Amino acid sequence: MLTLYDYLPSQNAWKVRLLLNHLGRPYEQTLVSIFEGEGKSANYLAINPTGAVPAIQEEDGYTLAESNAILVYLASNTAYLPSETLYQAQVLQWLFFEADYVQSTIATRRHWMLTGKDKNRPGDTLTSQYHAAIKVLTVLNNRLGQSPFLAGPDYTIADMSVFAYAHLSDEAGLPLPDFSNIMRWIKAVRQQPGFLAETYPYSIDEYSYREL
Ligand SMILES: N[C@@H](CCC(=O)N[C@@H](CS)C(=O)NCC(=O)O)C(=O)O
Structure with a gap:
């Protein structure tokens, strides 16, 4: 197994x-x-x-x-992973985006804030991280204004990956409800069969x- x-x-x-x-x-x-x-x-x-x-x-x-x-x-x-080449590459685009941009901003900030490590970080680091995280949410919100899911019409592993930290952005001190397309997408992801709450x-x- x-x-x-x-x-x-x-x-x-x-x-x-x-x-x-x-x-x-x-x-x-x-x-x-x-x-x-x-x-x-x-x-x-x-x-x-x-x-x-x-x-x-x-x-x-x-x-x-x-x-x-x-x-x-x-x-x-x-x-959950389309076989058509360009569609599959678009899934990869959002997986790389997640690893590069989401993990270094929303995920790291949430980790620091929930474990008290933010208190040991310089103020300017936290400020620039906040602005970088807002930029990430803006990119996601714009994309989700054009497409039901990140890579296209279907729910894929790109959504699973980005959702993992993006839906917990409020725990990173970020104003998630301001991003209406992300809020719509969060509901849609939660409705997928086999969703793990x-x-x-x-x-x-x-x-x-x-x-x-
Ligand atoms: N890019 C890696 C990041 C993995 C990661 O940072 N994992 C954290 C937990 S969320 C961890 O195990 N950290 C311990 C360490 O880095 O030593 C991935 O996507 O798997």
């Missing part, structure tokens, strides 16, 4: 849980206590060289890391205040 290396409050890991839920694919979970340093163990670094979650391991030992690469792999030959707060982990 597939193994998912997971840390419950991680929304990068939640993306993978969401897709597995949509697919109805059974898996085993191995929890990695990242803030206690378990990700830095030699055993785990052999699975994911960055020490981060998520990662997966197939029964034959094959391993894969980076949440968006995992989504591409697991969604291949399913309705369950997320976990950092407060379930007594070590989450630690720096990585």
Whole structure:
């Protein structure tokens, strides 16, 4: 059976849980206590060289890391990753956008704010991060004003990936309700069959205040 290396409050890991839920694919979970340093163990670094979650391991030992690469792999030959070349490339466009822009702004800011780490960050870093996050939400809102879902007419792994942190933007101190197209899309994503509503707060982990 597939193994998912997971840390419950991680929304990068939640993306993978969401897709597995949509697919109805059974898996085993191995929890990695990242803030206690378990990700830095030699055993785990052999699975994911960055020490981060998520990662997966197939029964034959094959391993894969980076949440968006995992989504591409697991969604291949399913309705969640179109096979037509340009449509598939548009899915990749939004997956790369997520990894580059969403993770460095909304996700990082939310992590800092929910674990108190924002108090140890310089004010100008927080200010420039806020403006960068607003720009990301504006790009998403504009795109979702033109298209029902990010890559086109269908719900794909691009939506799963971006949704993971974007729908929690209010927890990063961002004015999510101001972005009406994103709000419409959030409702549409929640209505997809097999949507996974369950997320976990950092407060379930007594070590989450630690720096990585
Ligand atoms: N780009 C990576 C980011 C993964 C990531 O940052 N994971 C966090 C949890 S959300 C983590 O495990 N951090 C621990 C570390 O980096 O050592 C992905 O998309 O999978």
